[in-house]
Amino acid sequence: MIPVRLTAGFRLMQAAAGSPRRFRIDAYSGGKLRVKSFALPVVVDLSKLEAGHVQILLNHEETTDATVGMADAIDNNGRELALSGPITGTSPRVQGVVRAFDNGQRWEASIGCLIHETRDIHPGQTVYVNRQQQSGPFTLATRSTLVETSVLPLGADRGGTSVNLAAAAAITKGSAMSFEQWCEQMGIDPSKLTPKAKDALMQAFSAEQAPASDAPATAAASALVDLRAVLAADVGRVASIKAIAADHPKILQAAITNSWTPEQTENHVLKAASIHAPNSRFRSGVIGMDQATVITASLALTAGCRPEVLAKDAAFGERVVDAATTLEFRGASVHRLLRAAYESAGVTPPSGVVGDSYIRGAFECSRSLRASVGITTMSLPGILSNVANKLLLSAFESVPATWQNIAAVSDVPNFKEAKRYRLTTGHQFDEIPPGGEIKHITMDEEEYTNKAKTYGCIVGLTRQDIVNDDLGAFSTLLRDMVRGGMMSLEKAFYKLLLQTVAAGTFFTTGRGNYIEGAGTVLSITSLTQALATFSMMVDDRGDPLLMVPEVLLVPPALKNAAKLLTRDTSVIAVGVGGSAATVTDGNPHAGDYRPVTSPWLSNEQLTGYTATGWLLAAPPQGGAGLMEVCYLNGQKTPITEEGELDFNRLGVAMRAYWDYGVSMADYRFGLWSKGAA
DSSP states (O other), X not given: OEEEEEEEEEEEEOOOTTSOOEEEEEEEOSSOBOOTTOSSOEEEOGGGEEEEEEEEEETTOOSGGGEEEEOSEXXXXXXXXXXXXXXXXXXXXXXXXXXXXXXXXXXXEEEEEEEEEEEEEOTTOEEEETTEEEESSEEEEEEEEEEEEEEESSOTTSSOSOOOOOOOOOOOOSOOOOHHHHHHHTTOOGGGXXXXXXXXXXXXXXXXXXXXXXXXXXXXXXXXXXXXXHHHHHHHHHHHHHHXXXXXXXXHHHHHHTTOOHHHHHHXXXXXXXXXXXXXBOSSSSTTOBHHHHHHHHHHHHTTOOHHHHHTOTTTHHHHHHHHTSTTTTTOOHHHHHHHXXXXXXXXXXXXXXXXXXXXXXXXXXXXHHHHHSSOSOOHHHHHHHHHHHHHHHHHHHSOOSGGGTEEEEEESSSSOEEEEOOOSOOOOOOOOTTOOOOOOOOOSOEEEEOXXXXXXXXXXXXXXXXXXXXXXXXXXHHHHHHHHHHHHHHHHHHHHHHHHHHTSSSOTTTTOEEOSGGGSSSHHHHHHHHHHHHTOBOTTSOBOOOOOOEEEEOGGGHHHHHHHHSOOOEEEEOOGGGOEEEEOSOTTTTTOEEEEOGGGGOTTSTTXXXXXXXXXXXXXXXXXXXXXXXXXXXXXXXXXXXXXXXTTTEEEEEEEEEEEEEEOOGGGEXXXXXXX
């Protein structure tokens, strides 16, 4: 998961009598953002942004005195994001921000997100996201979580956002308070002031408490100068601490809260690095290579993923695959992964057999690593999820599919119905008369729709699998799941095809893409008739389509007949002596078509199943075809997402899902033969 901070506007609103003050943050307008940790601009997909209890903090500090309040309203309309809620913080620091706002200070806000998944949009590529077309190059955050929002003087855009501040009640004056209380309201600790600064602040305090006519202007001005010097020094201290402890949020929080010097902060950072760094990289082999990445590759290889698949993966590459096969990492197991979690956390693994306490301890180490250092590659659910995805891809590529022979493939940006139009003009160059205009190629009213739906299941590594050190059960489950996913698409494809044939409205004699009768039983004669009928189909201008069918789709009962009709032509010798000659066996279709057999055509589960019907089809071309399969955002394979560590099951559960849809498309790409009277 990748944390991202986005700059936004922050404003306070007038509160009703007896109610707390409220804030509003116009967080995100749905466009491209410049984020420090990304090479490309980032677009956060608002339709996939999750948000729970969003705290409002000061300067991203997770402390009680830096808590401003909590958002009670999150307005995400799919295009823009806004937050609002009450100001519940009562600490001097929070009240100082409110008073500064009432005095005209312009504040900004920084939105903190965790990005779980991304997809790069390349130059020239355009996607529809956040209700707008956006062109690459940029990184699309396809799944993220809003975790907090902070108030600060200047956001990541360096003042690029303007903040409109609403009117507010005036600060109460004249109330009896001590000098210490006055300093606390200013967010200053009087015990840490230099004598000169304390004297200056005492003068400012006296001037504010006294009537206006009795306050010497020079004393107040001098006090303010020294006050600014004190605040400037503290701002510089905090800036130095943030630069030193940027990758250590807990140390950063403690340093700011306890007024550590930059030197003290650096010592704590070096101490933390000495605990974690030696175990996060190779102690042998290739220096600088991440241990978790190598273990992930080794686990995937052990579970059955092909080395060439990992070597081509940008997240691994040949060097990582080579390292995964060294003596130190070869044949990684579940127990090796648990031990690595202990080592990366600086904890000595318990001796003895792997039992419940050993498993629970490894989970605790994985969780503590994420909590202490933020982003970490040594995450048990993260590594297992990566292994699962590699196994899914490897298994997916090994499962045959027949629908790809006759269906076009497209992408859809959401789960709404997507309209498609058939191009029915003749695509012909017309003669242009002198002074005439060139005609446009237009679309007519022939259209069809497609819609992606979600199919999924839960997969996991159970306590028994971990104790048994059994990756085989995990990989077998994943391969079965992939096969189930592929079969679900194959079944949906043929279910729709057979229903369409039975309905009698897509394949018709009027359209010239349907034949029936005793003479349509699969044979040389019926195939000749089908080709002639197919060739007679025309566009809306009456011009021939000139499409050549290449696929002969049949049920298992016609498999041998289809092979005989499409195999190479035989040569027969006739006559003897001077009359010797050769003739063909009379099969004019040899080599013209690719036979494809699917048992789904005759499966009794499907309405309209047949043992005699067959299809002659042209392959998909130019994004068009007889049928269409669409994928959500171009994701053509199932994916897995890591789940939380489950202490009750002492295992890891992950969800696997796939978003796709199937539809009939252009009837001109295929001809159906009933194959019977």
